[in-house]
Amino acid sequence: MQKLLITLLIGIACFILADPLFFFIDPKTHVSIELYNNQFKLSILQPFVYSSVPIDPLLSPDKRETMKGLMSVESSFFLHAFSKTGAMGLTQLMPSTARKLNVLNPFNLFWSIDGAQRYLTKLENRFGNLEYALAAYYEGPSKVASRGVSTEGSRYANRVLAESRRLKDQNVLIKDVLYIKPYIGVGESFSIGTELILSVLGIFDVEAGLDFTNSCSHFVYMRPNISDSLGLIIGERDLDFTLGLAYRKLPNFGVQFLLSSNDFDLSMMLKVWQIYFTAGISPKGLRFGVVK
Known part of the structure; x- marks a missing residue:
């Protein structure tokens, strides 16, 4: 027995x-x-x-609103978010993107934020438009460059921008476990x-x-x-x-x-x-x- x-x-x-x-x-x-x-x-x-640390002091002033919206949509501010496609961390960097950005550990709070801010700046400089940059963040810059912004990409960008406005004056804390x-x-x-x-x-x-x-x-x-x-x-x-x-x-x-x-x-x-x-x-x- x-x-x-x-x-x-x-x-x-x-x-x-x-x-x-x-x-x-x-x-x-x-x-x-x-x-x-x-x-x-x-x-x-x-x-x-x-809830651990506040996010605002860790963000660049010129990217603060957009990054708060992006992290809200991507991970709900959960440090160890992990998607079925393999995206990791607060900013949901894919492994290939993380490697290009020299982000060894996307679950690291500081590396994740720094990598995403640099990546978003690069995309904005490339496409000259925040909505296009956000769509490229979501569906890949090559796809946006060759086919334009898809309906899904546009919907994602609008969600991020809406969250950016909603969270603009809110003190958001990172979630850990x-x-x-x-x-x-x-x-x-x-x-x-x-x-x-x-x-x-x-x-x-x-x-x-x-x-x-x-x-x-x-x-x-x-x-x-x-x-x-x-x-x-x-x-x-x-x-x-x-x-x-x-x-x-x-x-x-x-x-x-x-x-x-x-x-x-x-x-x-x-x-x-x-x-x-x-x-x-x-x-x-x-x-x-x-x-x-």
Whole structure:
């Protein structure tokens, strides 16, 4: 009966935390079950979207109104917005556009705004008209240059301009996200604990946790995001210095490796169709799972 219950729970939901960014771009409640050789751990990951910093001081005066309208339409001022087409961040830069603008991490608050402002200025200079520039931002400059502004592009530009007027004198705050992750572990030993996963302006993330098994253990990791696909991990677990590296190809693949003098952990996640397959290895043994 116990094996059947474990199998059923894994079939419902099983998620190995390969990288917080996978959760930040999809802020909803997750139920996680990690199965080890002699234990399974049940967790609930509960997101809290919160208001962080005001946007106005970060914008160029000549672009302030337009940029507020653009971000409202593109992301509703959510720092970790991620579209089905792969557009990222506050200003929804596509990966190819971000590379051309030398924006390594479009989820970084400052890089996203700077890149979008430079891009919009370039488009305005090219087309000589704000409506055309906004349409080109939305559907691509090559398409606008060859075919003119489409009905959809014009509708997008009008939405941005309408939002710009509406938000002109409003103090808008950026929205960010944190997760609280309480859990219990059942098997050869019983454990209980909680973790905090916090995004700091898209520049770096913070993970911290307390675990009570036979004694109290803890960890604190800081994760500087070098780019949207690469991040460092620096911190401590029970005062043992830990280093690591995380690579992700959002939203389909992620892998991370942690190493300290007494421990290591390698975990990965792969999305095939609409199913995530996960696996990991550490001194505790192997773990596997899937999530729909």
